[in-house]
Amino acid sequence: MNSSFYRTMFEEELNKIWEQQFRRRFSERALEAEMKLLDGSTTRIVYLDNAATTKPFQAVKKVVDKSLDEYGSVHRGSGHQSKRTTQMYESARGTIRKFVGASSENYVIFTNNTTGAINQLANLWERHFGRDSRFYFSDEEHSSNALPWAFSPACPTVWNKCPRDEQGSIGISKLPEMLKIGDARRNWKKLLAVTGSSNVTGYQPKIHELARVVHDHNGKIFVDVCQLIPHRKVDMCSDDDPDHIDFLAFSGHKMYAPLGVGVLVGPKQFFDNVQPYQMGGGNIIYIAEPMNVVRGNTVRDHDPGTPNVIGVLALEAAIQELQDIGMKNVHEYESSLVRLAFDGLQQIRGVTLYIPEHYGTVIPFDIQDIPHKLVAEILDQEYGIATRAGSFCTYALMRRLKPFENPLGWNKTLREAQEGITTKIPGIVRASFSIFNRPEDAKKLVDAVGDISKKGFSYYKERYEMNQRDGSWKPISSHI
Numbered sequence: 001m002n003s004s005f006y007r008t009m010f011e012e013e014l015n016k017i018w019e020q021q022f023r024r025r026f027s028e029r030a031l032e033a034e035m036k037l038l039d040g041s042t043t044r045i046v047y048l049d050n051a052a053t054t055k056p057f058q059a060v061k062k063v064v065d066k067s068l069d070e071y072g073s074v075h076r077g078s079g080h081q082s083k084r085t086t087q088m089y090e091s092a093r094g095t096i097r098k099f100v101g102a103s104s105e106n107y108v109i110f111t112n113n114t115t116g117a118i119n120q121l122a123n124l125w126e127r128h129f130g131r132d133s134r135f136y137f138s139d140e141e142h143s144s145n146a147l148p149w150a151f152s153p154a155c156p157t158v159w160n161k162c163p164r165d166e167q168g169s170i171g172i173s174k175l176p177e178m179l180k181i182g183d184a185r186r187n188w189k190k191l192l193a194v195t196g197s198s199n200v201t202g203y204q205p206k207i208h209e210l211a212r213v214v215h216d217h218n219g220k221i222f223v224d225v226c227q228l229i230p231h232r233k234v235d236m237c238s239d240d241d242p243d244h245i246d247f248l249a250f251s252g253h254k255m256y257a258p259l260g261v262g263v264l265v266g267p268k269q270f271f272d273n274v275q276p277y278q279m280g281g282g283n284i285i286y287i288a289e290p291m292n293v294v295r296g297n298t299v300r301d302h303d304p305g306t307p308n309v310i311g312v313l314a315l316e317a318a319i320q321e322l323q324d325i326g327m328k329n330v331h332e333y334e335s336s337l338v339r340l341a342f343d344g345l346q347q348i349r350g351v352t353l354y355i356p357e358h359y360g361t362v363i364p365f366d367i368q369d370i371p372h373k374l375v376a377e378i379l380d381q382e383y384g385i386a387t388r389a390g391s392f393c394t395y396a397l398m399r400r401l402k403p404f405e406n407p408l409g410w411n412k413t414l415r416e417a418q419e420g421i422t423t424k425i426p427g428i429v430r431a432s433f434s435i436f437n438r439p440e441d442a443k444k445l446v447d448a449v450g451d452i453s454k455k456g457f458s459y460y461k462e463r464y465e466m467n468q469r470d471g472s473w474k475p476i477s478s479h480i
Contacts (some may be wrong), residue, residue, distance in 0.1 A: 010340070011340065011439045011443075012013070012193050014333070014336055014337060014340070014438075014439045015220060015438065015439050017333055018333070018435075018438045018439065021325065021329065021333070021435075022325075022333070022435045022436070023362075023438075024058075025057050025058060025059070025321060025325070025435070026055060026057065026058060026436055027058050027061065030055045030056075030436075032044055032194035033045045034384075035045075035345060035384050037382055037383070037384060037425060038250045038381045038382050038475055039382070043383070043384040044078070044384065045384050045385075045386060046267070046383070046384055046385040046437075046441045046444050047386050047390050047436060047437070047441075047446065048386055048387050048431040048432060048433060048437065048441065049384060049386050049387060049430075049437060050254075050361065050432045050433060050434035050437070051199050051227060051253075051254070051361070051362050051388075051434060052232065052388055052432070053253045053254060053259070054254055054256045054434055054436065055256065055436050056256055056257060056258060056314070056318070057256045057317070057318055057321045058153050059254060059258075059317050059320070059321045060257055060258070060314045060317045060318050060321070061319075062281070062312055062317075063313055063314055063316075063317040064313075064314050065257065065350065065402070067085075067309070067310050067313050067314075068310065068359065069307055070084075070085075071085045071310065071401055072084065072085045072086075073085070073306065074089050074306065074307055074309050075089075075282055075300065076282070078148055082330060087310055088309075088313060089307065089309050089312055090312070090313050091298040091316075092313060092315070092316040093108040093299065094108075095316045095319055096108045096263055096265070096315070096316070096318065096319065099234075099322075099323070100225075100229070100234050100235070100236050100265060101234065101235035101236045101237060101250060102236045102265050103229075103236075103238060103239050104260065105267060105268050105269070106173075106236070106239075106265055106266060106267055106268065107265070107266060107267075107268055107271050107299040107302065108260060108263060108264075108265050108299065109263070109264045109265070109266075109271070109299060109303065110262070110263060110264075110303060110304045110307055110308070110311075110312055111249075111255065111261075111262040111263065111264055112257075112260060112261070112262055112308075113251045113253070113260070113261075113262040114144060114224060114226040114249045114250055115144040115262075116262055117249035117250075117262045117263065117394070118144055118145055118148045118193075118222075118224065118249055118290055119148045120264060120277040121148075121222065121247055121249070121266070122148035122152045123152075123266060123277050124270075124271070124274045124276075124277055125152070125189075125191065126152055127274045127275050128154050128270065128273060128274040128461075129189040131153065132188055132189065133143070133152070133189045133190070133191065134188045134189070134190045134191075135149040135150070135152065135190075135191050135192075135193060136175075136178065136179070136191070136192045136193070136219075137149060137150075137192070137194065138170045138191070138194065138200070139202075139394075139396035139397050139400065140170075140194075140195060140198050140200075140205075140394070140397055141195055141224075141394070142195065142199055142224065142392070142393045142394055143393040143395075144224070144392070144393065145193050145194075145195060145222075145224045146193075147357075149191070149193050151221075155385075158439045164205065169196060170205050170210060170310055171198065172206065172209055172226075173212060175192075175214075175326055176213055176214050176216070176217065177208070179213070179214065179217035179219060180217065181281065182399050186219060189217060189219075189220075189273075190214070190217065190218065190219030190220070191221070191222060192210060192214045192219060192221045192222070193221075193222045193224070194207065194210060194221065194222070194223055194224070195223070195224045195227065195228075196223050196224060196225035196226075196227065196228030196229070196234070196248075196382060197225075197227040197231070197232075197360050198358075198359075198360075198362075198394075198397075199227050199228070199230040199362065199393075199394065200362065200364050200392050200394050200397055200398070200401075200428075201354065201355050201364060201391055201397075202355065202359040202361060202362040202363075203355070203359045203360070203362030203364070204228065204232070204359060204435065207221070208237065208243035208245075209243075211237075211243050211244060211245055211246075211284045212243050213244045215242050215244070215437035216242070220246040220247065221245060221246050221247070222246065222247040222248065222249075223245050223247070223248045223249075224248070225248050225250045226247070226249070226250040226254050227254065227360070227401065228255070228360075228474050229250045229255055230254055230330075230434065231255075231256035231327075231330060231331060231334055231360060231361055231434075232327060232330075232331050233328070233331075234248070234325040236248065236265070239267070245265070246266060246267065247265065247266040247267075248264075248265050248266075249263060249264045249265070250262065251263075252264055252311060252314065252315040252318065253343060253364065254343055255315075255318055255319075255322065256318040256321065256322070257311070257314045257316050257317070257318040258310075258311060258313040259311075260308055260311045261308050261311030261312055261314070261315050263315070265286065268299075271299075271301070271302055272297045272301075273336070276301050276302050276304065276473060277302065278304050278305075279293075279304060279463045280304035280305050281305060281306035282300065282303070282304050282305060282306075283301050283303060284296070284462055285300065303359075314434045325435070327382050329433075330435055333435060334361050334433055334434065334435060335358070337433050337437060337439060337441075337442055338358045338360075338363065338442075339358055339432050340362055340439060340442040340443070341363060341431065341433070341442035341445055342357075342358040342444060344442070344445075344446030345365060345445075345446055345449060346362065348446070348450045348453050349448055349453065350367055350368035351364060351365055351366070351367055351368070351449060351453055352366045352367075352368065352370075353365050354366075354401050354428060356480070360432075361432055361433045361434060362430055362431070362432045363429070363430070363431045363432075363433075364428045364429070364430050365429055365430075365449070366428050366429060367429075367449065367453045368453070369456065369457045370452065370453075370456070370457045370460065371466070371471065372389040372390075372428050372429050373389045373390070373427070373471050373473055374457075374464060374466070374473040375389065375429050375449075375452060376388065376389035376429050377464065377472070377473045378390075378452055378460060378464070379429075379445075379448055379452070380453050382448075382474055383444065383448040385431075385444060385445055386446075387429055387430060387431045387432075388429070388430050388432075389427055389428070389429045389430070390427045391425055391426065391427045392427075392430065395425075398425075398427060398428070399426060401426075401428065402426040402428065403425075404426075409461070413425060414423065420469060421468075421469050421470075422469070423466075423468065423469060423470065423471035424469050424471075425467065431445055460478075463475060463476060464476060
């Protein structure tokens with residue numbers, strides 16, 4: 001039997017799994033959404049931007065619709081609907097706590113998104129420990145998991161880029177030496193902030209091994225799992241386990257829930273001993289004269305105002321749907337799907353893949369001599385394939401993946417960026433998959449990239465024009 005026969009059998013098996021396990025989880029309207037292409041024809045949209053945001057489950061949409069008719073004010077009302085909504089809202093914390101393997105000694109705090117959660121933790125860390133802190137993170141990190149630490153008042157100048165291993169992630173063997181530097185001053189409070197899965201390469205550092213090393217040096221670990229939790233089982237481990245994850249955060253919109261809800265999980269002891277990030281109605285028990293605030297030392301201390309109850313209930317529904325599927329089944333299907341696309345792209349002449357193998361659910365790539373933003377625009381306008389192009393808020397990583405040939409290139413790019421000209425900022429194209437996608441999506445991507453690579457830049461430069469300030473492209477009207 002030849003390889004094409006095996007490939008066909010592989011695709012047929014994946015199609016069967018998708019039809020049986022995943023298709024019914026999404027609405028037909030979402031799955032079969034169409035768009036008009038540049039040539040006037042109509043095609044089904046192939047959505048390959050799941051790392052940015054996912055489509056909601058049907059079960060989530062039903063919960064949202066039902067909740068909009070039945071909800072009441074959380075924590076404040078005496079009526080039946082208010083009491084019931086409060087009970088459901090608080091129950092969702094337990095669902096989330098169980099889903100991430102956190103003990104009852106951890107709080108589940110709701111935020112707007114992962115970025116908000118990380119900024120909240122950085123602020124609370126400064127309030128708790130003062131300015132004598134030392135933060136560690138790699139150049140693999142998204143800006144949301146770098147800037148809050150790098151610019152924290154707790155540590156305006158003392159932060160460390162972690163050593164890299166051969167795959168570009170944190171070098172575990174070299175980390176102890178860096179952490180020991182902080183032992184000379186025992187009042188330094190050390191925190192390692194790390195992604196659970198890179199939003200560019202998909203690489204997944206060994207977070208539990210990192211946790212053990214950090215704990216051996218009297219530090220704490222925070223993990224941004226927003227790119228990991230929709231695809232793999234996340235386990236914080238028991239509080240007395242050396243592999244325990246101290247803090248983590250994630251967003252609902254990356255795991256089949258709507259926009260606008262995020263989660264921060266961490267130990268009660270930490271949160272109970274720090275002034276809340278925000279103050280207002282509902283997160284204190286009483287105010288005596290003169291402004292003597294009485295706190296309750298509960299999770300509600302960190303949950304002021306009227307919360308996004310619909311978002312929280314939607315997130316809980318998404319988690320329950322993932323649990324029904326089984327995270328092992330999610331991982332196995334997605335890995336096979338990405339392998340189908342990765343293997344096909346590897347065979348195309350002129351295509352550069354920025355990972356030696358598929359680690360997660362993202363594939364970063366370029367087509368020789370064709371600007372990355374133009375590639376993404378062509379994929380959208382001429383094939384109906386939604387990807388993303390840019391730096392993905394990982395500028396240090398992008399400079400490593402696509403270094404400037406001229407040493408002065410970075411200085412020129414910096415000067416232009418300060419003037420609002422971003423055309424020279426390095427970037428790539430990213431295709432990101434989820435259980436929303438079927439094998440046909442992977443095949444369409446491979447075929448489209450093959451066509452674009454074969455035609456080359458000389459063909460497209462006559463059909464598209466570039467914005468000289470931001471590097472984006474659009475079709476020239478005479479070719480529409």
